[in-house]
Amino acid sequence: MRTLREIPALRETLGEFRRHGRRIALVPTMGNLHQGHLALVETARRHADVVVATIFVNPLQFGAGEDLDAYPRTLADDQAKLEEAGCDLLFTPDTAMLYPRGLEEQTRVCVPAVSEGLCGGARPGHFDGVSTVVSILFNLAQPDVACFGEKDYQQLAVIRKLADDMHFPIDIIGVPTVRAEDGLALSSRNGYLTAEQRARAPALYRTLCQARAALESGDPADSALDDAHARLRESGFEPDYLELRADDLGPVTGKTRQAVLLAAAQLGPARLIDNLTLTLPH
Ligand SMILES: Nc1ncnc2c1ncn2[C@@H]1O[C@H](COP(=O)(O)OP(=O)(O)OP(=O)(O)O)[C@@H](O)[C@H]1O
Ligand SMILES: CC(C)(CO)[C@@H](O)C(=O)[O-]
Numbered sequence: 001m002r003t004l005r006e007i008p009a010l011r012e013t014l015g016e017f018r019r020h021g022r023r024i025a026l027v028p029t030m031g032n033l034h035q036g037h038l039a040l041v042e043t044a045r046r047h048a049d050v051v052v053a054t055i056f057v058n059p060l061q062f063g064a065g066e067d068l069d070a071y072p073r074t075l076a077d078d079q080a081k082l083e084e085a086g087c088d089l090l091f092t093p094d095t096a097m098l099y100p101r102g103l104e105e106q107t108r109v110c111v112p113a114v115s116e117g118l119c120g121g122a123r124p125g126h127f128d129g130v131s132t133v134v135s136i137l138f139n140l141a142q143p144d145v146a147c148f149g150e151k152d153y154q155q156l157a158v159i160r161k162l163a164d165d166m167h168f169p170i171d172i173i174g175v176p177t178v179r180a181e182d183g184l185a186l187s188s189r190n191g192y193l194t195a196e197q198r199a200r201a202p203a204l205y206r207t208l209c210q211a212r213a214a215l216e217s218g219d220p221a222d223s224a225l226d227d228a229h230a231r232l233r234e235s236g237f238e239p240d241y242l243e244l245r246a247d248d249l250g251p252v253t254g255k256t257r258q259a260v261l262l263a264a265a266q267l268g269p270a271r272l273i274d275n276l277t278l279t280l281p282h
């Protein structure tokens, strides 16, 4: 696997692959890689001839007081994992390279409606930062496909709409959430947890499973969500949101069948997110 740090080298290398008719897959990440990221690489390999991963901790998507500085940077480990997973190229730009005019002056991309509420409500401007950097990466790599995790359900919905609205000729592929044996969704931020908090953390997934079972058996949404809130609090979480939405993230109506339960909750120093799709009864 080659690691490229400069934009001209990336353009040149990928241009050469494209001229030879190779299909290119992009896997954007912020590094500190785990099996969830490697599942994206494996999916990418099935859809393309050349897999390009990117590692960039994007300052534009972090709010004031968030964990931009603390975010784990583990490049050597990440390179070894990507190599092992069969990734062909790694692009590791820095901030000055992607945003040469500085963050204030940077042109931004905003995907309305779907970016609002949920994580967008709790982290104002977050999805504008994501949409901006993903647009830049799409323009630089010009991939045929790009893979994103379903763990970040709203992010995936934002990127699907971004690709559609901006006419990026890129297939957006969602990859199912990879979990630890106890159900906790793998996430770089799990590393912030103490051993005691890590032992409590699977309560987020368990609570979503219980709420899903209640909803699928016809319990009213209000009581299922109230119970879930209470259970999260009992397990030491401070819930940020816990919502039932239609699977396109629109509001649930009497006609909604395919739905999604989404949660974000603070556990000690870590803000964890998770979601489960479900089918509502007639
Ligand atoms: N457990 C997982 N299963 C599948 N995909 C995942 C998982 N965790 C992260 N991803 C995906 O990997 C990509 C890069 O995510 P990112 O680097 O932010 O990792 P992360 O572990 O989610 O970190 P964070 O703790 O910052 O949310 C995103 O498309 C994200 O949805
Ligand atoms: C898509 C992404 C790499 C953009 O910075 C980031 O939001 C992430 O890691 O999910």
Ligand code: BAL
Residues within 6 Å of the ligand: 061, 152, 155
């Ligand atoms: N995994 C989404 C990136 C973020 O939390 O900033």
